[in-house]
Amino acid sequence: MSETTPADRLPIELRTEALEQLLTERGLVDPSVMDKFIQTYETSVGPMNGAKVIAKAWTDPDYRERLLADGTAAIAELGFKGPQGEHIVVVENTPQRHNVIVCTLCSCYPWPVLGLPPSWYKDPAYRARVVREPRVVLAEMGLELPADTEIVVRDSSSEVRWLVLPEQPAGTEDLSEQELAGLVTRDAMVGVAKVKAP
Amino acid sequence: MNRIADLGGTEGWGRVKTPTADEPVFAQEWEGRAFALALLSMGRVSGRNLDAFRHALERLGRPEYFDTYYGRWLHAAELMLVESAILAPGAVEARARKLRGEDVDEPPVPEPNKPDYAPTAAGSLRTVEDAPRFAVGERVRAKDLEPKGHTRLPHYLRGHCGTIEMIQPAALLPDTHAHFLGENAQHVYTVRFDSRELWGADAQPFALSSELYESYLEPVS
Structure with a gap:
């Protein structure tokens, strides 16, 4: 193994372990706090939260109105708040208008309702291209929109976070709120997919 | 940047x-x-x-x-x-x-030298006493700035005209806060641009919005 050439990059796993050790032995980081952060985002903060918000909006017209008027407050009614959720704006997708969310500068994403962003959202191709040719990008992701649907791309460049209220699929009017929540996907709440009927 | x-x-x-x-x-x-x-x-x-x-x-x-x-x-x-x-x-x-088993000397722990700086509150939202300079529906231009440090004004919007779609809660300014140089809270606007304004006449038609801080914007006369 060559020791000092620039090509000799340390494996990132090893670098991570080294940093954790350095900070832990000086009491600057508590590994049990790290475990808690990891577990929180692996198990309790994710798109299942957003799905509950959307299902409630589909079944409760008053809630829908509150959600579109003040997303942060309506989302907090269901107990969802925290980092990356200081101010959440909810926009409705309709057959006439389709919103799609991106962060071209980094990876801003509404954590309390969607959790941590998926790899495609953080990928340079999505960040670079969806603000320039959204219709092509959405088609590559499997969403073909009718030519007369207006596309609105939302580039999250401040601490405002966006959540898409997708269209409720036809034929699901009789489903319960809980059943509807099971249909709502992360991708639909970012605007790169539609919710499908079961 | x-x-x-x-x-x-x-x-x-x-x-x-x-x-x-x-x-x-x-x-x-x-x-x-x-x-x-x-x-x-x-x-x-x-x-x-x-x-x-x-x-x-x-x-x-x-x-x-x-x-x-x-x-x-x-x-x-x-x-x-x-x-x-x-x-x-x-x-x-x-x-x-x-x-990984190499015999290396580790550098001594240095004396910390942290920026003498503390945010005035948690999070980024702040109160701004002055009324917003721009109104919903008003035409604005994203300034053609080229700051040396941090900014949240994307390159592809610089110099382009759009319309104020929403006024968002005021927030601290990342351009100075990122450098521990002050919060400089400002009004924040969702500004809507037409794709042809950004990418030329041949662009696919669509709208694009971005949240821009007040000092990034100037009126279109």
Whole structure:
């Protein structure tokens, strides 16, 4: 193994372990706090939260109105708040208008309702291209929109976070709120997919 | 600002990744550790400054920036810790080599030299006494700024005209906060642009909105 050439990059796993050790032995980081952060985002903060918000909006017209008027407050009614959720704006997708969310500068994403962003959202191709040719990008992701649907791309460049209220699929009017929540996907709440009927 | 992170409209990236429904939050164990370390490290440098963390991300070299997503986070956390002398330069590298059995000397722990700075409140939302300069429906231009430091004004919007769509809650200004130089709270606007204004007459027709701080904008006369 060559020791000092620039090509000799340390494996990132090893670098991570080294940093954790350095900070832990000086009491600057508590590994049990790290475990808690990891577990929180692996198990309790994710798109299942957003799905509950959307299902409630589909079944409760008053809630829908509150959600579109003040997303942060309506989302907090269901107990969802925290980092990356200081101010959440909810926009409705309709057959006439389709919103799609991106962060071209980094990876801003509404954590309390969607959790941590998926790899495609953080990928340079999505960040670079969806603000320039959204219709092509959405088609590559499997969403073909009718030519007369207006596309609105939302580039999250401040601490405002966006959540898409997708269209409720036809034929699901009789489903319960809980059943509807099971249909709502992360991708639909970012605007790169539609919710499908079961 | 180094353009490495300012990707909007740049070309040559190929196809987008196809979403998969069952992607794990952290594909490998170290990614979760790096995520947590970055969040906690931020809190060790003068007030959990997320803008300073973004600025650190933007100053990484290409290999570090594109060293996977959480690799990027780890490198930026390390940069912030070294800059505030919580870690010595080369400390992580030396410890990592030691971990894999190499015989290396580790640098001594330095005397921390953190920015003398504290946010006035948690989070980024602030109160601004002055009324917003611009009204919903008003035409504005994103200034053609080229700041040396951090900014949240994407390149592809600079010099282009749009319309104020919404007035968002006022917030501290990342351009100064990222450098520990003050909060300078400002009004924030969702500004809507037409794709042909941004990309020329041949662009696919669509609308694009972005949240821009008041000092990024000027009236269109």
